[in-house]
Amino acid sequence: xxxxWLAASALSVxxxxxxxxxxxxxxxxxxxxxxxxxxxLVVDLRLMNLGLKQIDTQELATSLRPWxxxxxxxxxxxxxxxxxxxxxxxxxxxxxxxxxxxLIIWIFYAFTLRRKTIDQETALNKVLAGLCSMFMLLLITFxxxxxxxx
Amino acid sequence: xxxxxxxxxxxxxxxxxxxxxxxxxxxxxVHVVSIIWFVGLIAILDLRLLNAVLTDRDVLxxxxxxxxxxxxGFIVLMLSGAILLAANxxxxxxxxxxxxKFLLILLGAVNAFWFHFRAGADLFKSARGTGAISxxxxxxxxFLSRMIAFDWFACGRxxxxxxxxxxxxx
Numbered sequence: 001x002x003x004x005w006l007a008a009s010a011l012s013v014x015x016x017x018x019x020x021x022x023x024x025x026x027x028x029x030x031x032x033x034x035x036x037x038x039x040x041l042v043v044d045l046r047l048m049n050l051g052l053k054q055i056d057t058q059e060l061a062t063s064l065r066p067w068x069x070x071x072x073x074x075x076x077x078x079x080x081x082x083x084x085x086x087x088x089x090x091x092x093x094x095x096x097x098x099x100x101x102x103l104i105i106w107i108f109y110a111f112t113l114r115r116k117t118i119d120q121e122t123a124l125n126k127v128l129a130g131l132c133s134m135f136m137l138l139l140i141t142f143x144x145x146x147x148x149x150x
Numbered sequence: 151x152x153x154x155x156x157x158x159x160x161x162x163x164x165x166x167x168x169x170x171x172x173x174x175x176x177x178x179x180v181h182v183v184s185i186i187w188f189v190g191l192i193a194i195l196d197l198r199l200l201n202a203v204l205t206d207r208d209v210l211x212x213x214x215x216x217x218x219x220x221x222x223g224f225i226v227l228m229l230s231g232a233i234l235l236a237a238n239x240x241x242x243x244x245x246x247x248x249x250x251k252f253l254l255i256l257l258g259a260v261n262a263f264w265f266h267f268r269a270g271a272d273l274f275k276s277a278r279g280t281g282a283i284s285x286x287x288x289x290x291x292x293f294l295s296r297m298i299a300f301d302w303f304a305c306g307r308x309x310x311x312x313x314x315x316x317x318x319x320x
Contacts (some may be wrong), residue, residue, distance in 0.1 A: 053215065140187065
């Protein structure tokens with residue numbers, strides 16, 4: 001099984017034998033959470049006509065896109081390493097499954113509806129889009145923390 | 151151990167925090183969410199100071215719009231942090247990582263105040279420095295926070311003398 005292969009991999013063994021690799025990668029993951037979350041939050045707030053009101057939503061989103069994607073990559077890379085460290089535990093974890101599910105939904109949502117709404121004029125759609133995105137990220141954050149408690 | 155930390159630990163409030171099944175997770179989540187809120191928003195301002203995003207837009211305008219939101223996030227962060235501290239005062243008081251984190255928070259606050267109270271022209275000469283220092287310090291705080299959970303430098307363990315001194319181990 002893939003999970004057994006991952007658990008036996010050199011990377012997984014190295015992480016589990018080291019005292020510092022997992023904490024450092026996890027800390028990097030958290031830094032990514034703050035930076036990525038902030039970039040998304042700024043746009044979500046703008047969709048709700050809060051925060052950087054003087055800047056066009058589209059301009060804001062476009063300007064932040066490289067940073068958002070970059071921090072997203074950091075999150076994903078560190079996340080993969082964290083998963084490889086204990087594949088079975090993550091796979092069996094309800095918290096992890098929930099987090100991953102909402103994350104997939106959010107990514108799909110962000111690249112489709114949310115991006116379309118950024119270009120739209122309708123205030124209500126924008127507010128809903130902002131709230132929806134923020135709510136999903138809140139769930140992901142909560143689930144991520146929940147993994148640590150389970 | 152500091153008498154205040156010892157006293158705080160035996161108060162009903164502190165005991166209730168430790169005994170509750172859900173308060174600590176909720177508090178921890180609030181703390182993490184407000185980290186995203188504060189550090190995430192400040193990072194955008196720092197990126198502007200570093201001329202990395204929104205380069206056509208005025209720095210002071212962006213700053214004035216972000217600061218109230220960032221400040222609100224910071225307040226929630228400090229409040230949730232204070233309650234988390236109250237749940238286990240002695241451990242955190244004697245924690246090497248927590249003390250270092252607190253020091254970095256102070257430095258970060260000083261840096262933020264310095265930026266806030268500077269005026270006009272000379273702002274832009276050191277804007278990049280302020281932005282870089284801000285990012286490094288606040289990310290450093292997050293990094294150190296994660297280390298708190300690990301007991302490598304708990305008092306009584308073998309560690310370099312300066313770490314034992316800094317942690318307040320007697």
